Amino acid sequence: MFKKVISYTMIIIITLSLIGCSGKKEEIETQNGKLNVVVSFYAMEEFVKEIGKDKVNVYTIIPEGVEPHDFEPKAKDLRKLENADMLVLNGAGMEHWSKDVIKAVKNEKLKVIxxxxxxxxxxISEENGDSSHIGSENTHENLGVDPHLWLGLTTAKIQSENIKNALVELDNANSKYYEENYVAFANELDNLYKDYKVKFDSIANKNFVTGHATFAYLCRDFNLNQISIEGVFAEGEPSPKKMKELTDLCKEKNIKTIFMESLVSPQVSETLAKEVDGKTATIYTLHSKEDNLSYLESMKSNLDIIYNSLK
Ligand SMILES: [Zn+2]
Incomplete structure (x- = not known):
């Protein structure tokens, strides 16, 4: 509640400060004839760039290296939105700030996707029903659903299609361009899915351990089971009791590779790997840009590394 009061106050202050700089608006708007698209975080940036390519300028609100679950947009982000054609959100409660921000931004033509x-x-309660969530309690404001859609290949395809439809609607003159880019990207997603569906179906071991519970959609795609150190919203490091439970579970299931996320307690993954006499391996959650890899490169790497750890 206290946090909510602060964020409303922040938005009022930002709104007042924006009144003073509305004169700059025209200049930015007529920049280069491309659509100005604002996205919330890295995975959305990748999807928009795959489909919009040369026809879009993309501005990403959540900066590189920042954990997005608890992020609040800044005044400069709201200024970008005042001059944008489109705001692309993951949805499913990922952008807990979106309602307040959209209300605060004075831009009637802004299309929100x-x-x-x-x-x-x-x-999330469905997920909590099994043993895959040993992370800390979920205290995050959310809609009761897991927001990590972009980490499933079939769900990423739906997200990309929604982006394509919005671009076509907004810039119909280039509809063929967006359709073609979408089809090319969707084909790559389909091919990756087909390749790994066969591979994962051929092995009996389905359990892997990661930093926070981000892979439910990927698990649904391939019938896998994630065991996570932290919960769905990266709430913080686990208690010694939870660590003991995780260690026992890894030993029981003979899990030797612990995946490590750059933004979520990498030291805990290392500790756990030592406890079970195993090793760590980097997994990409695409909350932020990592190792200069594209969406497809990151997902290919994830699937490969998960598959190799299960073989
Ligand atoms: Zn997350």
Whole structure:
């Protein structure tokens, strides 16, 4: 509640400060004839660039290396939105700030895209019903659904299609361009899915351990099971008791590779790997740009590393 009061105050202050700089608006708007698209975080940036390519300028609100679950947009982000054609959100509660920000931004032409439209969302309580969540309690404001859609290949395809439809609607003169880019990207997603579906179906071991519970959609795609150190919203390091439970579970299931995320307690992954006499390996969650890899490169690497750890 206290946090909410602060964020409303912040938005009022930002709104007041924006009144003073509205004179700059025209200049930015007529920049280069491309659509100005603002996205919330890295994975959305990748999807928009794959489909919009040369026809879009993309501005990403959540900076590189920043954990997005608890992020609040800054005054400069709201200024970008005042001059944008489109705001692309992951949806499913990932951008807890979006309602307040959209209300605060004075831009009647801004088209807001919730890319989770049409996705069969995974309920967090459903996930908590199994043993895969040994992380800390979920105290995050959320919609009761898992927001990590972009980490499933079939869900990423729906998100990309929603982006493509929005670009076509906004810039119909280039509809063929967006359609073609979408089809090319969707084909790559399909091929990756087909390749790994066969591979994962051929092995009996389905359990892997990661930093925070980000891979529910990927697990649904390939019938895998994630065991996570932290919960769905990267709430913080686990207690010694939870660590003991994780260690026992890894030993019981003979898990020797612990995946490590750059933004979520990498030291805990290392400690756990030592406890079970195993090793760590880097996994990409695309909350932020990592190792200069594209979406497809990161996902290919993830699938490969998960598959190799299960073989
Ligand atoms: Zn996350």
């Amino acid at each position: 919730d890319t989770s439209q049409g996705v069969n969302l995974i309920n």
